[in-house]
Amino acid sequence: GRVSVPHWPAATTQAGDAWRELLPRLGGEVTLSGDLLTARGTGRLTGLEADLSDVGELVPTVAALAALAGAQGHASTLTGIAHLRGHETDRLAALATEIRLLGGDAEETADGLIIRPAPLHGAALHSYADHRMATFAAIIGLGVDGVSLDDVGCTSKTLPGFVDLWTAMLATAAEEHGTTPGAEPGVPGDRA
Template sequence: MSATSSATSLWPAPTAAGPVRATVRLPGSKSVTNRALPLAALAEGPGTVRRALRSRDADLMAAALRALGAGLTPSAETASSVDWHVVPGPIRGGVSIDVGLAGTVMRFVPPIAALADGEVRFDGDAAARRRPMGPLLAALRALGAHVEGDALPCTVRGPIRGGEVTIDASASSQLVSGLLLAAARFEKGVTVRHSGPPVPSMPHIQMTVQMLREAGVHVDDGEPDVWRVEPGPIAARDLVVEPDLSNAAPFLAAALVTGGTVTVPDWPERTTQPGDALRGLLTEMGATVTRTPEGLAVTGTGRVSGIDADLHDVGELTPTIAALAALADGPSTLRGIAHLRGHETDRLAALATEINRLGGDVRETADGLEIRPRPLRGGVFHSYEDHRMATAGAVIGLVVPGVQVENIATTAKTLPEFARMWARMLEGDA
């Protein structure tokens, strides 16, 4: 793990002058967008993915699917959303794909490439080469594909037969989702068995299963840690992407730490997004959470309570919860998140290092963090090219003057307009 900064890449995190009162309209979910696009590219006919997220991760997914032969035509574009009209085409090889630092691209696209009769080469950012990918590539080999490499860079070539495979998906739920998304196009479908420590972020697999079923794919997940997908067509659809609930985390946290109210419109009544867990987590930390005609509203008192939480299924919320815990009036324990050491950076080490750099008291445990309250001071908060680290620094900066977040632009991974939205939230409108 490394951290770098320069005077030109430091963003002075704004300090709130008083309670934040704002409505924050969020762009589409990255998790939904980067599942909907592959399903549309593999469907039996053209379809449309509306209000899709426009971000680095989503743009990398669109570029990868285009390289493999799908037609993607954008319309209704804004800085952070787009409607994609997707025309499936024969999966072709002989191309190179840049996965950037996007876990969804590096794990969802290789199984699609295994349908091609030519070689597809994958590589990405330097940090992506350290992210867990070996179990997926081994599974593709076992299912009949030709694979060279056990991590990035690697090459994949079909044809893939499908069948039954056992993997250890304890490092990332995406290892399972990647196999399931393309499996209906495999000759034999797929049966995926997980063997190992518990799979993290299970709501993301539930999201994958739900979206497959909505596209007419038969999925059996009735046996624990086993998923069966039957071969068959994937229906062409017109899908509207939900707002990204995980990206709501720093904005809703702003209400809690400043004693204000932040409302997120269009919060779904039912969803498989892990970000929906914010309702319960923020309530435990002292917020009042209500549904209003305008959306989901979170109101704080300016006082933050410590929390003892198992975040195994919602690990992506950890940076925001850790930032809140560093500002709380009592100790916190965050558990079940050892897998975060294999994300964009080692998030546990990064959070401990950066909060402690500001005067905090954070200790790494075998599977999480112990955070004890101490007065924080200003200073540089490194992002490690990790979008959620950057937003965690912004949350602390709301009430700790002098925090400077290194490389706030890394938030473009999932929320390209973050800095502007943050400023507008403090003005009372986002």
């Protein structure tokens, strides 16, 4: 798939700007044309070694992509993120636990995570009342059937309309690809 973000700034100190560098390292393609940033999947994820100390809020999403890359045979090492133990939950412990629930191979280190190659399967995931853990599960649900989440509503902390936006995005993607989404496509917790 692909996503385009209009009005991307020429210069910013926001952590999200790191996606321009991280997504290609994970196997994606990123282009910036004027102020339109477009990220496109290539159908093949790769693992990465990355110091994410400056972009800690991106770690759950990077970990989701790394776990999906692990299912395709690629290892990842995420470092510089010991500070994530002090957020809404201990995100390093939570990420390792949830990846293992999916059948993945994840290990906490003193300052990060190691995610080794392993096939993934569906599982009932936990949000830990943490909006970033909920989006981790949503991303995993894009690539793994049978994923559910106990509390997708906690995403309202940063994006009150997340469930509706996610559902609409997946319905649009299904329409573009001529497929039929489920009753609540891709929203963990709302899928059977």
